[in-house]
Structure formats: structure tokens, C-alpha cells
Amino acid sequence: xxxxxxxxxxxxxxxxxxxxxxxxxxxxRRAATTVRRLRxxxxxxxxxxxxxxxxxxxxxxxxxxxxxxxxxxLSALLTATTVLGFVAIGQTLVILVGSxxxxxxxxxxxxxxxxxxxxQGSPDAFATGVLVALVATTVLGLVNGVLVGxxxxxxxxxxxxxxxxxxGYLFTNYQGSTGQASPQLVSLGSASIGFxxxxxxxxxxxFLGTAVLLTRTRTGMHLYAVGGDPHAARLSGVRTxxxxxxxxxxxxxxxxxxxLVIVARLGVGSPGVGGQGxxxxxxxxxxxxxxxxxxxxxGSLWGTLGGILIFASIDSLLGILEVNPYLKDVVRGxxxxxxxxxxxxxxxxSSIVRFPGGPTRAAIDRGGAETADPGPVNRSDVEVxxxxxxPETTGRSGR
Amino acid sequence: xxxxxxxGPGNNNGNNGNGNGTNATPTRGDAVPRYTxxxxxxxxxxxxxxxxxxxxxxxxxxxxxxxxxALNPQLAGEGQFTRFIGRTAPIAIVALGQYFVxxxxxxxxxxxxxxxxxxxxxxxxxxxxxxxxxxxxxxxILVALVVGLVNGLIVTFLRVxxxxxxxxxxxxxxxxxxxxxxxxxxxxxxxxxxxxxxSGIDGIxxxxxxxxxxxxxxxxxxxxxxxxxxxxxxxxxxxxxNSRATALTGASVAFLRIRAFAISAIASTVAAVLLIGYAGxxxxxxxxxxxxxxxxxxxxxxxxxxxxxxxxxxxxxAFVLEVLFSLLDFxxxxxxxxxxxxxxxxxxxxxxxxxxxxxxxxxxxRRAPQGGAxxxxxxGSVAGRRKG
Numbered sequence: 174x175x176x177x178x179x180x181x182x183x184x185x186x187x188x189x190x191x192x193x194x195x196x197x198x199x200x201x202r203r204a205a206t207t208v209r210r211l212r213x214x215x216x217x218x219x220x221x222x223x224x225x226x227x228x229x230x231x232x233x234x235x236x237x238x239x240x241x242x243x244x245x246x247l248s249a250l251l252t253a254t255t256v257l258g259f260v261a262i263g264q265t266l267v268i269l270v271g272s273x274x275x276x277x278x279x280x281x282x283x284x285x286x287x288x289x290x291x292x293q294g295s296p297d298a299f300a301t302g303v304l305v306a307l308v309a310t311t312v313l314g315l316v317n318g319v320l321v322g323x324x325x326x327x328x329x330x331x332x333x334x335x336x337x338x339x340x341g342y343l344f345t346n347y348q349g350s351t352g353q354a355s356p357q358l359v360s361l362g363s364a365s366i367g368f369x370x371x372x373x374x375x376x377x378x379x380f381l382g383t384a385v386l387l388t389r390t391r392t393g394m395h396l397y398a399v400g401g402d403p404h405a406a407r408l409s410g411v412r413t414x415x416x417x418x419x420x421x422x423x424x425x426x427x428x429x430x431x432x433l434v435i436v437a438r439l440g441v442g443s444p445g446v447g448g449q450g451x452x453x454x455x456x457x458x459x460x461x462x463x464x465x466x467x468x469x470x471x472g473s474l475w476g477t478l479g480g481i482l483i484f485a486s487i488d489s490l491l492g493i494l495e496v497n498p499y500l501k502d503v504v505r506g507x508x509x510x511x512x513x514x515x516x517x518x519x520x521x522x523s524s525i526v527r528f529p530g531g532p533t534r535a536a537i538d539r540g541g542a543e544t545a546d547p548g549p550v551n552r553s554d555v556e557v558x559x560x561x562x563x564p565e566t567t568g569r570s571g572r
Numbered sequence: 573x574x575x576x577x578x579x580g581p582g583n584n585n586g587n588n589g590n591g592n593g594t595n596a597t598p599t600r601g602d603a604v605p606r607y608t609x610x611x612x613x614x615x616x617x618x619x620x621x622x623x624x625x626x627x628x629x630x631x632x633x634x635x636x637x638x639x640x641x642a643l644n645p646q647l648a649g650e651g652q653f654t655r656f657i658g659r660t661a662p663i664a665i666v667a668l669g670q671y672f673v674x675x676x677x678x679x680x681x682x683x684x685x686x687x688x689x690x691x692x693x694x695x696x697x698x699x700x701x702x703x704x705x706x707x708x709x710x711x712x713i714l715v716a717l718v719v720g721l722v723n724g725l726i727v728t729f730l731r732v733x734x735x736x737x738x739x740x741x742x743x744x745x746x747x748x749x750x751x752x753x754x755x756x757x758x759x760x761x762x763x764x765x766x767x768x769x770x771s772g773i774d775g776i777x778x779x780x781x782x783x784x785x786x787x788x789x790x791x792x793x794x795x796x797x798x799x800x801x802x803x804x805x806x807x808x809x810x811x812x813x814n815s816r817a818t819a820l821t822g823a824s825v826a827f828l829r830i831r832a833f834a835i836s837a838i839a840s841t842v843a844a845v846l847l848i849g850y851a852g853x854x855x856x857x858x859x860x861x862x863x864x865x866x867x868x869x870x871x872x873x874x875x876x877x878x879x880x881x882x883x884x885x886x887x888x889x890a891f892v893l894e895v896l897f898s899l900l901d902f903x904x905x906x907x908x909x910x911x912x913x914x915x916x917x918x919x920x921x922x923x924x925x926x927x928x929x930x931x932x933x934x935x936x937x938r939r940a941p942q943g944g945a946x947x948x949x950x951x952g953s954v955a956g957r958r959k960g
Contacts, residue, residue: 320919325926327876329679329735334918337863341912454739467733499755502747510740514730 215464215472219479226483230490239493244368246489251373252438254485256281257455258376258478259431262383263314263424264456265477269387270420271400271469272321272328276336277428277456278447280310282343284432289352289442299355307429313339314425315418322417332421336453343444350441362437372434379427384474396420401470428452451505458509459484461516484508625873625925626885633888636895643902651774651781656898658772658783659850662843663864664890665789667872668796669839670865671886675800676832677812677878678727678734683840683865685742686719687858689749690844695759695853696752702764712841719745720837724830742862749855757854769849785846792842793887799835800883808832813879860911867914868893870921893917 227241234241260277267274284306292302313335320331354362364371387393396416398406403413431452436442457467462480465472487508491501612620621627641647647656666683673680690712697708719741726737753759772783799805811818811825819825844858851857872889874881896917897910 320923324923326919326922330870330876330918330922333863333866334915334922337911337915337918339912339915341909341915344911345906345908451743454736454743457736461736467736497751499747499751503744503751506740506743506747509743510726510730510732510737513732513736513740514726 216476216479219463219476219483223479223483223486226486230486233490234493237494241490241493246493248365248368248370249492250485250489251368252370253488254481255370255372255376256431256434256450257452257459257484258373258481259379259427259434260452261456261459261477261481262379262474263420263427265460265463265465265472265474266383266387266396266420267328267424268457268460268465268467269400269469269472270396270417271403272332272417272421273457273467274314274317274332274421274424274428275329275453276313276317276332276339277424277431278450278452279336279339279343280313280425280428281432281435281447281450281452282442282444283313283339283447284310284429285435285439285442285446286343286347286351286444287442288358288433288436289350289354289440292352292355292358292436294353294355296356299357302355302358303433306433307426310425310429310432311422312425314428315422317425318418318421321421322414340448347442347444350439350443352436352442354436354440358433358437359440362434372437379430380474380478383423387474392416392419397470399469454509455484455505458512462512464516625921626882627873629872629885629888629892633892633895636892636899640895640899640902643899651779654772654779654782654786656894657789658785660891660894661783661785661789662769662846662850663861663868663894664887665792665839665843665846666861666865667868667886667890668792668883669836669843670862670869671796671872671874671881671883672799672808672832672835673734674866674869674874674876675805675812675878675881676808676829677815678829678832679866679876680723680738680833680836681735681862682719682723682738682742682745683836683862684858684860685745685749686716686837686840687844687847687861688855689745689858690715690841691848691851691853691857692749692753692759692855694765694845694848695761698761698765699759700762702762705762705765709845712844713838716837716841717834720834721830723837724826724833727833728826728829746855753855755855757852759853761848761853765845766849769846771849785849788842788846792839793884796883804828804831809879811879812877863911863914864893865890867917870918873921876922 231241240246260281264274264277287309288302288306290302291305292298317328317332317335320326320335321328324331326334361371366374387396395406395411396419398409398411399413399416407413428447432442432447435446439446459480460472460477461467462483463472463474463476463478464480465476484505487504488501491504496504622631647653666687670680670683693712693715694708697711698704723734723738723741726732726741727734730737732740768784768788772781772786774781776782800809807818807823808828808831810821811823811828815825818828840858840861843861847857868889869881869886870876870889871892872881872885872887874886893914896913897907900909900913901907
């Protein structure tokens with residue numbers, strides 16, 4: 174019973190898992206606060222890393238004789254984050270629910286050509302263009318959701334398949350850039366308050382709205398529940414398909430908005446614009462960098478925002494240092510793999526909290542040693558029953 | 573001699589002989605006969621195998637080939653068919669490499685980038701000097717081994733999910749390739765090197781013309797089949813099916829997977845050597861090959877979760893894809909639709925078996941409204957539902 178008090182220290186040692194397991198068995202509320210604290214600290218870590226990255230960027234820019242925090246550069250940095258930002262909101266939802274969306278770059282491209290193609294530079298067609306693009310991408314997102322949530326295809330493959338189909342359509346029907354943005358969209362793209370682009374404020378508003386959906390509504394809780402353990406969610410009365418459908422549909426919608434942002438910037442739509450941006454890998458990386466578990470059920474939108482800012486800062490720095498654009502890809506690849514690797518290690522420790530599908534390896538090792546002992550230990554204490562496998566309990570009564 | 577005993581229902585004591593899963597075609601849960609420890613008769617095994625996804629792909633291939641021959645009688649002409657096989661060889665070889673990675677329960681999305689990198693490497697280092705061919709080939713193999721090792725180490729020791737890891741390495745590799753070429757095609761290897769992918773042996777009695785690429789493909793297929801049946805192949809499948817159990821038997825799952833990634837990188841390299849003959853030296857020549865390979869493997873009924881599937885079915889999947897593309901060319905469908913065809917194939921190949929599972933669920937009492945979870949497909953939820 175003394176175990177729960179020791180887990181306050183939260184040091185990342187192998188023992189923590191055992192202590193937390195004991196805490197979960199004895200005091201669910203305390204375990205819940207611990208979990209919440211862990212989650213909070215994850216986002217805190219992301220922003221800590223962001224601060225370190227920003228300091229490093231400032232120093233390196235200064236060494237190159239440029240200023241990283243000049244309004245011009247900050248404005249460019251924020252501008253560069255908007256497209257990825259919208260895509261990443263959707264990707265966060267999809268990853269939280271335990272799926273993935275690889276169709277985002279194609280949805281972004283589709284939205285851009287549909288919007289620009291419908292608008293054709295006419296101010297009257299602004300609303301129709303926006304509507305056509307967003308409805309199309311949302312419906313396709315919903316198709317993803319049906320394939321993943323109702324048919325049961327693995328999210329990676331289902332969205333890859335849909336993405337390939339869209340890319341076939343795009344490159345058959347569009348060669349090069351098409352259409353033209355309506356004036357309203359162009360002015361929205363270039364407007365800014367001070368050095369902050371209006372679209373960045375819009376992005377932040379969408380982040381806020383989605384965060385409220387995730388943390389304050391029943392639907393949001395269901396998203397987390399289904400992502401964490403679909404079977405447990407089902408047994409507690411959650412319709413497990415609905416959150417999957419919703420997450421994918423919203424991911425389609427946000428990809429569509431990202432496509433509109435591109436049209437606002439470039440003035441035209443292009444069938445290859447999403448692929449060139451590499452939004453699939455970058456958005457997944459941003460979400461993972463933000464502390465979400467790829468297996469689903471853990472993560473937060475604010476972490477994702479931090480992840481995006483980290484990427485944007487590094488990109489901006491490479492721009493300031495005038496690094497070859499192809500070498501930028503190399504750096505990006507290394508950063509993505511390194512970031513995911515760091516988080517994968519951390520996750521290996523803390524995911525034990527959720528008891529994913531059986532005892533931990535440490536418990537097996539210890540339990541294995543235990544089973545070598547003859548049985549009377551467990552038989553003597555009938556009450557131990559359900560927690561007999563717990564290493565501490567059996568260990569104490571055994572010796 | 574085995575034929576008379578096997579089908580008896582209660583007769584499962586014959587544990588000797590070739591009991592260890594010698595029928596390489598995987599049988600689905602509903603088709604698995606009672607384990608008797610002996611081989612079923614050939615006809616029966618054939619009937620069971622043909623209804624599995626891994627067997628059905630051969631039927632599909634036969635049908636599509638028949639259609640292609642009907643539409644294009646020239647294909648039966650002197651050496652035409654072997655040329656067709658030769659054209660398919662790069663895709664089939666890439667699919668072979670991807671098969672090993674998928675068998676081990678991972679994915680390799682860096683194959684396209686590796687192909688491009690190797691093509692550029694060969695194109696620029698060999699030049700017009702035929703004496704450079706062997707040293708550069710050795711260097712390419714070395715590069716492939718390094719790529720496979722890096723991919724494998726990132727996946728196993730850094731515990732990065734394979735699709736992110738290999739997408740990341742793909743980004744790095746293609747970034748370096750584009751950086752070294754400046755994005756434009758460059759380099760022109762000697763014709764002696766291009767001949768590997770381009771020419772072949774003329775005057776073979778029945779076949780007429782036999783491209784070198786067909787020989788390379790045949791050799792690689794034989795090697796792959798032997799490899800799958802070797803202890804390494806068995807352990808690789810075991811690691812893909814249940815990595816925990818495999819680790820508990822004392823095998824090094826990490827080393828198994830690293831070798832799988834090395835195999836796929838080498839397969840990409842061989843495909844690159846063949847592709848130099850067809851296509852020129854360009855940093856985009858390998859683009860999309862990883863998805864084509866995955867489509868072929870999926871089409872061959874190989875389980876993406878790992879551990880299940882026949883290597884020859886993966887090759888057959890690659891051929892089905894190429895025949896299908898040829899048929900679409902005949903139908904006047906623009907080649908830009910090819911990705912869409914691949915996407916549709918992926919969805920159908922993965923979705924249809926799951927829909928059958930959903931039907932099955934109506935037999936089980938109380939059909940639940942939805943079809944399972946995002947990451948666990950059909951089977952898990954069925955097992956869970958039977959309890960309730």
C-alpha cells in the first residue's frame with residue numbers, strides 16, 4: 174500500500190511502471206492525476222524543445238549576420254506554418270483515433286484545383302469555389318472514414334488507396350496550374366495585422382475550436398477512448414465507428430482548407446502542390462513530435478502546434494542560412510526520424526501506464542521467475558486472485 | 573501413400589514427416605482442415621489453395637493474360653512475350669524485396685528513392701568505361717547494404733515505426749540524389765552496362781529472344797523461394813506473425829528484420845540496374861515504385877500485418893499489375909490513371925475479404941453495427957463479440 178506515494182517523483186526509471194500499476198490498482202483517482210500530469214508534461218516538453226530550437230535558431234542566424242526574430246522573418250515563418258497547420262489539425266484527430274491519413278497531400282491539391290478552377294478569378298464565385306472544394310474534400314475524407322471505420326481496412330492502406338485514386342484523377346485532368354483565385358481569397362491571403370498574417374489567426378482559431386471539441390465534448394472523449402482501446406470503448410457503450418468517421422471527415426475538411434490557403438497564396442491551383450509539400454509525412458511527424466502516440470489515444474492539439482512550430486523554425490533557419498533546398502529535405506528527414514526515435518523511446522516507458530494488451534516485459538520476466546516456484550504461494554491467499562500476477566504482491570508473499 | 577490416411581477426421585497422431593506447414597499457400601481460418609500432420613492430397617491442396625487470396629491471384633493472372641493475348645495476338649509472336657516479361661522484371665523484383673519486409677511485419681517506403689539513387693550513382697560513376705562496371709556494381713551493393721542496415725537499425729533499435737523511418741530515409745536519400753544531380757537527368761553509362769536491362773540472348777529455340785532481365789528475374793525468384801524455405805525465411809515469417817513469441821524462442825528479431833530491409837534494398841538495386849537499360853539516368857526514375865511494390869504484394873494476398881503469404885503470389889501480383897496496365901493501354905486509358913488503378917486494387921484487395929468477415933458476423937448471434945477497430949481488423953472483434 175505504500176507504493177502509490179512513491180510515484181510522485183515521476184523520474185523515468187524502470188520502477189515507475191510497477192509503482193503506477195500499483196497506483197492504478199489501489200487508487201484510480203491518483204493514477205488518473207498521474208496520467209494527466211504525464212500528458213501535461215509531454216506538451217510542456219514539446220514547448221521546452223521549441224524554446225531550445227528557437228534559441229539555437231537565433232544564435233545561428235546571428236552568426237550568419239541575420240536576425241531570426243525580425244518581423245519579416247517571423248511573418249514568413251508564420252506564413253509557412255499555416256498550410257501545414259491546417260493539415261496537422263486533421264492529422265492529429267485521425268492519429269488520436271488510431272488511424273492515419275496519407276491522402277492529405279492529394280486532398281490539398283484537389284481542393285486547390287477545384288477552388289481555383291471554380292473561381293476563375295471572379296469575385297462572385299468566391300463562395301461557390303470554397304464550398305465546392307470543401308465539400309469534395311470532406312466527402313473524400315468521409316470515404317476514408319468509411320473504409321477505416323466501417324469496412325475495417327488498416328488506416329494507412331485505406332488512405333493510401335484513396336490518395337492514389339485522387340492522384341490519378343488529378344494528373345489525368347490537370348496539367349500544370351489551373352484556374353485563378355478570386356480577389357477576396359487573394360486579399361485574405363495577403364492580409365496581416367502587424368507582422369501576424371490573418372490566416373495564422375484563423376489557424377489559431379481553428380486550433381482552439383478543435384481543442385474545445387477534443388477536451389470539452391463527449392465526442393472528443395469518444396475520440397480518445399476509441400483511439401486508446403477500441404474494444405474497451407465498445408464495451409463501455411461507445412459506437413466505435415462514429416469517431417473514426419468524424420476524424421477522417423474533419424481531416425478531409427482541414428486538408429481542403431489548407432488547399433484554399435495555398436490558392437490564396439499562389440493565386441492558382443496545382444495538381445502537384447500537395448505532393449511537393451510532403452504534407453503527409455510532415456503532418457504525421459508534427460503530430461508525433463507533439464507527443465501523440467501513433468497507436469492512438471494519446472496526444473494533444475497544442476503539442477501538435479508546438480511540433481509544427483519546431484519544424485517551421487528549422488525550415489526558416491535553413492532558409493536564412495541559404496541551404497540548398499534539396500539538402501533541406503535531407504535535414505527534414507533526419508529531424509523527423511530522430512524526433513520520432515526520441516519519442517518512441519519515451520513512449521516505450523510511459524505506455525505501460527495503459528496496460529496495452531497484457532503484462533509488461535518486465536512483469537513477464539519477473540513473473541517467469543515466480544512461476545518456477547511451486548504454487549502454494551498463490552493458493553494460500555485467495556483474495557490475491559486478480560492481482561496475483563502483480564510482481565510486488567506475489568514477490569512479498571513468496572519470500 | 574499419404575493420401576489414404578489424411579482425410580480421416582480423428583486421425584491426428586501421424587506427427588512424423590513433413591508436418592511443418594509445407595503447403596506454402598496460406599489457408600484462411602475457415603478453410604483450415606483439421607491438423608493431421610501429413611500432407612493432404614495434391615488435388616485437395618490445389619482446391620484449397622486456389623480460393624485463398626494468394627492462390628486466386630494466379631487465376632486472375634491467367635484470365636488477364638488470356639484477355640491480353642486475345643486483344644493483342646502479336647504478343648504470341650517471336651520473342652514478344654519474353655520481352656513483356658522482361659519489362660515486368662523490375663516491378664516483380666521490387667515486389668520480391670518488399671515481400672520480405674512485409675513478411676517480417678514492416679513496410680519499406682524507401683525503395684523508390686533507393687532505385688533513383690542507384691541509377692544516378694551508376695550513371696555517373698560508370699561513364700563510358702566498361703572496366704568500371706564491376707567496381708561500381710560492388711559499390712552499389714555496398715550502398716544497398718548500408719541503406720538496409722540503417723533502415724533496419726532505425727526500425728528495430730530506435731523503435732521508429734517502419735513507415736515513418738523509411739519515409740524519412742527516402743526523404744534523405746532522394747534529397748541527396750537531387751542535390752548531387754541538381755534535379756536534372758545527368759550521366760550516361762556505357763552501353764555494355766545498359767545491355768543488362770536492354771538486350772538479351774537471341775535465337776533461343778522456342779522463346780526466340782530471351783532478355784537478360786528475364787534471366788535475372790528467374791534467378792531471383794528461385795533464390796527468394798529458397799530463402800523463404802530456409803531457416804531464415806521461416807524465422808522471418810515467425811517474427812512477422814508474432815515477434816514476442818519469436819524473441820522468446822531466442823531468435824534475434826532485430827537482426828531478422830535488418831536482413832529483410834537489406835534484402836529489399838538489394839532488390840531495389842537490382843531493379844535499378846535493369847531500369848538503367850529501359851529508362852535513362854534520372855533522379856525521378858524510381859518514383860512510385862514502393863507503392864507499386866506494395867500493391868503487388870497486397871494483390872498477392874500477403875498479409876500486411878506480417879507472417880503470412882506466399883512469395884510467388886507476390887511476384888504474380890506484380891505481373892497482374894503489369895498485364896492490367898497493358899490492358900488499360902489497349903482500352904485507351906491514359907497512363908496517368910495508373911496510380912488510381914493501384915489505389916483501387918489496394919482498397920478492393922484489402923476491403924473485400926473484410927466485407928466477407930462482416931457477412932460472417934451475421935451468423936454469429938447479435939450482429940454489432942460496426943466493423944471493428946481502426947488498427948485491429950475483423951478477426952479481433954469477432955473473437956471479442958462471441959463472448960458477449
